[in-house]
Amino acid sequence: MVIAVLNSGDTAWMLISTALVILMTIPGLALFYSGLVKKENVLNTLFLSFVAYAVVSVLWFIYGYGAVFGSDIHGIIGIPTNPFFQGVIESHALYGTIPLGLYAVFEMAFAAITVALISGALVERMKFGAWMLFIPLWLTLVYLPVAHWVWGGGWLAQLGVLDFAGGIVVHINSGVAALALVLLLGPRQDKRLFPHQLTYSILGAGLLWIGWFGFNAGSALAAGQLATSAFIVTNTSAAVGLLVWMLIEYLRFGKVTLLGAASGAIAGLAAITPAAGFVNVMSAMVIGFGAAVVSYAAISYIKPRLGYDDALDVFGIHGFSGIWGVLAVGLFASPFINAAGTGLLYGNAHQLAVQALGIAVTFAYSFVVTLVIAKSIDLTIGLRVSSDDEQQGLDLATHDEIAYRI
């Protein structure tokens, strides 16, 4: 029997990984989104990420962690046996070779960014109070169950669904929720994408890319071969995604754009997320390639055709690339990289079916429950700001603040 002992190398790495993942939300994602909106909405857009991070931080240690990782009830949810995390840190409990508290705070960062990701779809028109109400409701009713199903020993995990760092739990989950929310919220009066400060978005994309090493390589929960492997394939998928998006733009417009390149990188990163600890470099290149293609198609063909105003392409990039990545696990998971996963390429067709199930279940659940939550908020306090406020800009209308003082 192996007795778990605290490994300071693993612990040091996981502490850093946690900080990296938190950096992805504040200010990585916040900046990425805020650069893309009109200047009258930049502060509100930043705020959506910051406040989501803060609310999740608090709720996670009250009951969130326990609901995901506590004792399983029928595969549906966990029991939070230590509300307010009472006694857990004091007990010096371990999770493998790292402190249990560290595992908890690492996972908290994932919950936080999943919620914050949704904000990109609803920018420039949502009531701040409605967003603040949405955060705890969505965290509790959607994130916690789905995370439990996939990572907390719940029923999807029991069926063999593989999601290394959050293709299902983070990207499909948030992408689909974003879609549901914008269908109720309605489109902006001005749907054109005129980034007021693209440089913020690129800064944000850089922070996200670097932070993603904590996200994916940190999901190895140890400082070693698997973390290294995840680190490499994460970077590879991002780089290929960036270059392929550029190629698509070049073929389509004869010009390459920086926003396109950054978007391709993010798509590649989203796609590799579920696969980071299961695939090799070559597969990562294919994954990055596919991510750029599907997300570009989602944004350029599907969104305009269907008409929903997913303002910053949360569903387009995270939803679609997440789905591709989760399926890619079923195709490319190599038992030589990680004994826990074998895909179609290595002779196991079953994994692909299981992955598809995980996607379908999460899609349906996240979509329906998000709709219910959003509708409830709409019927009580209303989701959307007034037309006048939308035109004035939310920084002034909602917060009495302006970002750029002349």
Add this chain to the structure above:
Amino acid sequence: MKKIVALIRRTKLDVVKSALDEVGHHSMTITEVKGRGKQKGITEIYRGREYQIDLLPKVELMMVVDDADVERVVDTIMHGARTGEIGDGKIFVLPVDDVIRIRTGERGSDAL
């Protein structure tokens, strides 16, 4: 006295300023503006969508001068700002009722 408002290309501002210095007209106010006329717009691409923008960035140069100096200033600006292509801009000449120097209270041509 007349107010001269010139809409010129951004790239021509330095040329025009130097030329005006040489004829002794130093004072001016510059505003960065957007406008359109006969010049074709530009295309911007964001997330796979092309947008046609027909408001182009220009510089607005404003000066107030004595009536006697108007033609010389207008000529100087024109020669400095002209390229011969569509989009060179326009100059407007408007009447001015009075000019006051805030520091001293001088009025009229003395304040120019």
